Amino acid sequence: MEGRRFFLVTMGCQMNRHDSARMAEALRGAGLEPAESLAGADLCVVNTCCVRDKAENKARAAIGRLAAWKRRRPGRTVVVAGCVAEKLGPGWLNAFSHVDAVLGPDRLDALTRVAAGPAGTPFVSTGFTAGAPADFLAARPDLAAPGPTAFVTVSKGCSQHCTFCIVPAVRGGLRCRPAVDVEAEAAALVAAGARELVLLGQAVNDYDDRAAGFAALLRRVGAVPGLRRLRYTSPHPRFVDADTVRAHADVAPLCEHVHLPVQSGADPVLRRMGRRTTREEILHRVDALRRARPGMTFGTDVIVGFPGETDEQAGETVSLVREVGFTQVFAFTYSPRPGTAAERFPDDVPAPVKAARLQSVQEAAGALADAHRRSLVGTTVEVLIEGPSDRGGGRWQGRTRNNDVVHLDAAGGTTPPGSLVEVVVGEARPHCLIGTRAGTGR
Ligand code: SF4
Structure with missing residues (x-):
């Protein structure tokens, strides 16, 4: 070859x-x-x-x-x-x-x-493997150096069967990788230069390899020497248990941002979606995580126009977005996917109504994100430099622990990817922050 x-x-x-x-x-x-x-x-x-x-x-x-x-x-x-x-x-x-x-x-x-x-x-x-340890393709940092952020698979597939979701059909049921393998890959990636790890699974916190549940996995990976940041995506709200909340209090590398897909803020819609969680549970778990780790922010995914969703129920999604204060919201209009349970539900929300509901969620989310970024102006944040700024000008960009994108201004100097730098936020722009490396002045 x-x-x-x-x-x-x-x-x-x-x-x-x-x-x-x-x-x-x-x-x-x-x-x-x-x-x-x-x-x-x-x-x-x-x-x-x-x-x-x-x-x-x-x-x-x-x-x-x-x-x-x-x-x-x-x-x-x-x-x-x-x-x-x-x-x-x-x-x-x-x-x-x-x-x-x-x-x-x-x-x-x-x-x-x-x-x-x-x-x-x-x-x-095609078809699904049994999920034996060898069925997980491990990263090969010997062949390709990881960037500042590296991903580690902890599980394959999903056994939740949310009615709108095709994932269990095309990726199979949940199979968890042994914690010892996850930890070994994490250690290899950090030794090869990764500063931040993201644990990856479809419902990542529905993890249980018998030797360790999700919270124990967070503790094991969080203890890898040299690891500075730890994230996971995407958790299901129903598996945010007390142990996971405690891990957020104790495991220093765990970042102060969790992407927690809620999908809807209305219990009848959550029921039809098969989410097996409620608005109250979501709010309770968000609150517990905030108490465990002050300064925590949240992102989410939302579907609007799910079959049978009323105006009032759509409004409950907007109010949940506001009540949690999500700083990042990915909102989509529902469309039936062949092979899902929801395909059998009448897709009865007219397209213009879906579009209007999407706009309502996006307006609420945009206002929250803007307010969040404005609140950071004048503060000093830790930024993990990811590479040259996509805005050009020989500048650099990275992310805060709260997952905000930061572009360094011209005073940033040479800042290699993987650097963790303190940045004074000078300006909030749509979708990003502009800042100066602390100590470099303007
Ligand atoms: S939405 Fe997430 S939790 Fe639900 S079935 Fe799909 S992958 Fe699993």
């Missing part, structure tokens, strides 16, 4: 980005090199997502465009991976004659075999 180059196209969520990083490491380990662009590649992997309608359509469009790419050079290979690969399986080979291989999210370890085989030999591998 020496001399062959690969190009990865990643769609969807953080889980997919993490899977793509593992695939890139596996291919490099097998002797392939990353191509700078698709034009220079011999093998293209499209890692697909089907959580949202548009993502699946985008996947189909991206795969379709690869037909011309493949024709331009003999021997090129097209691989469809991820959730839509799992969902359609061999259907991809029927729909697109230029597709060589289809790999479900649990079957990514077969990628190196596909890369080694002759192009044009169809290969399909």
Whole structure:
């Protein structure tokens, strides 16, 4: 495989980005090199997502465009991976004659075999693994240095069966990785330069490997020498238990920000969504976390226009967003996903009503986020530098422990990625803060 180059196209969520990083490491380990662009590649992997309608359509469009790419050079290979690969399986080979291989999210370890085989030999591998320790693709910091922030998979799949969600169907039921393996990978990543770790799972806090529950896992990983920050995504509110709350009080690297998807603020909607939690429980758990770790902020995901949602219930979501004071809200309008339980519910909220409800949530969320950022002006915050600012100008950007994006101003000087610096916030802008390194003056 020496001399062959690969190009990865990643769609969807953080889980997919993490899977793509593992695939890139596996291919490099097998002797392939990353191509700078698709034009220079011999093998293209499209890692697909089907959580949202548009993502699946985008996947189909991206795969379709690869037909011309493949024709331009003999021997090129097209691989469809991820959730839509799992969902359609061999259907991809029927729909697109230029597709060589289809790999479900649990079957990514077969990628190196596909890369080694002759192009044009169809290969399909889908279905879920038993979740044995070897079924988790560990990060390879020996092949690719982690950035300042690295992700560690703690579980696969999900057994919650929220009625709107396709994840259990395309990623299988919950299987937890042994805590000892999670801890070992965490230690290897920190030793290789990561300063911040994010534990990753679909309902990440529904973790139990018999030797350790989620809180115990937080304590084990939080004790890795040299680790400065610890986060996890995405927790389910129903599993925020007293032990997890205590861990937030005791485990110093745990950051003062939790992304806690609530989906709705109305109990009847939460019931129809199969969330098995209530508004009161959510508020109670948020309050407990705030008491355990002062200065805690929260982000969330919200769906508006779920089947049967009334105006009043939509208003309860807005009021929950305000009551918690979420600083980051990802809000979406509901659309039925084939293969979910909610597909059978009448999609009875008209599109203009959904759009208006989305706007209400976004306005409330925008006002809260603006107020939060304004409250930080004049304070000093710890920033983990991630890299050059996407605003250019040779500046740097990073994140606070509360997950706020900060751009350093011109006085920042050279600040290598991975640096933890104290920054005086000078300005709040939409979506970010501008600050000066403490001690550098203006
Ligand atoms: S907990 Fe999350 S991943 Fe699991 S079914 Fe519910 S929404 Fe989907």
